[in-house]
Amino acid sequence: MTRATVTSEKSELSGSARGRRLLRARRELAVTAVRLFEERGFDETTVEEIAEAADYSASTFFRHFGTKEDAVFHDIGERMTTYQALLDDPPPKGETWARMREVLLENAAYWEDSDPEFARARTQLFFREPTLYRRYLAHCDDIERILTELLAKQRGTKPEKDVSCEVIAAAAVGAFRAGFAKWLDSGGRLEDHIAAGLDVMEPIVGT
Numbered sequence: 001m002t003r004a005t006v007t008s009e010k011s012e013l014s015g016s017a018r019g020r021r022l023l024r025a026r027r028e029l030a031v032t033a034v035r036l037f038e039e040r041g042f043d044e045t046t047v048e049e050i051a052e053a054a055d056y057s058a059s060t061f062f063r064h065f066g067t068k069e070d071a072v073f074h075d076i077g078e079r080m081t082t083y084q085a086l087l088d089d090p091p092p093k094g095e096t097w098a099r100m101r102e103v104l105l106e107n108a109a110y111w112e113d114s115d116p117e118f119a120r121a122r123t124q125l126f127f128r129e130p131t132l133y134r135r136y137l138a139h140c141d142d143i144e145r146i147l148t149e150l151l152a153k154q155r156g157t158k159p160e161k162d163v164s165c166e167v168i169a170a171a172a173v174g175a176f177r178a179g180f181a182k183w184l185d186s187g188g189r190l191e192d193h194i195a196a197g198l199d200v201m202e203p204i205v206g207t
Contacts, residue, residue: 022064025056025060025064026064026074027074028054028056029050029051029054029056029060029061029064029065029071030065030071030072030074031054031118032050032053032054033045033050033054033068033071033072034071034072034118034121034122034125035053035121036049036050036053037068037072037125037129038121038124038125041129042068042125042129042131042132043129043131045068047061047062047068050068050071069131069132069135072122072125072126072132072135073122073135073136073139075114076139079107079110079111080139080142080143082103082106082107083103083142083143083146083147084146086099086100086103086146086147086150087146087149087150087153090150090153090154093154096150096151096154097168097205100147100150100172101172101195101198104172104175104176104194104198105191105194105195105198108176108179108190108191108194109190109191111123111190112183112189112190112191119190120184123180123183123184124184127180127181127184140173140176140177143173143176144169144170144172144173145169147168147169147172147173148165148166148169148170151164151165151168151169152165168201168205171201172198172201174197175194175197175198175200175201176194176197178193178194178197179191179193179194179195179196179197180193180194
């Protein structure tokens with residue numbers, strides 16, 4: 001299933017009563033999973049326990065999520081479409097960095113504003129639990145790959161041969177990751193912390 005398909009299907013689901021029930025179940029299972037992971041630990045919590053606490057069956061859990069990790073990152077597929085859209089429909093030359101920055105900050109705002117308490121709880125979890133942290137890093141790698149390909153496309157180069165594209169993309173994702181860590185440590189707005197990191201890059205990007 002493509003990332004675009006994930007977003008399309010979610011949009012279609014939200015337009016019907018059945019679809020809204022499915023989205024609500026998905027959300028309730030995710031919130032319950034995070035709560036139990038906090039209380040009992042990720043490895044110690046079973047799918048059956050999550051489903052029972054959320055008043056669903058284990059089979060319902062697996063209709064929504066392939067693994068326990070998926071419950072923590074339940075909306076990542078949807079958010080990744082915003083990065084893929086940059087690659088599928090690149091901004092005009094000279095606006096690439098501005099659009100990259102905009103999308104990174106839009107996703108940071110979504111992460112926190114959609115449910116601030118849930119956002120902080122699941123961020124604390126993936127910084128604490130090695131299995132979840134590996135999944136988080138894998139998503140960061142996906143973002144970095146897309147941004148590298150975007151920069152190379154705009155420059156007419158090969159992403160695997162243009163080290164400057166890799167460096168800029170890695171630095172942008174590094175600012176994203178640093179912003180999350182700073183947000184957990186000192187509070188404030190996640191978006192502001194990431195923006196501060198991206199600001200450091202502004203004088204040297206030139207894209």
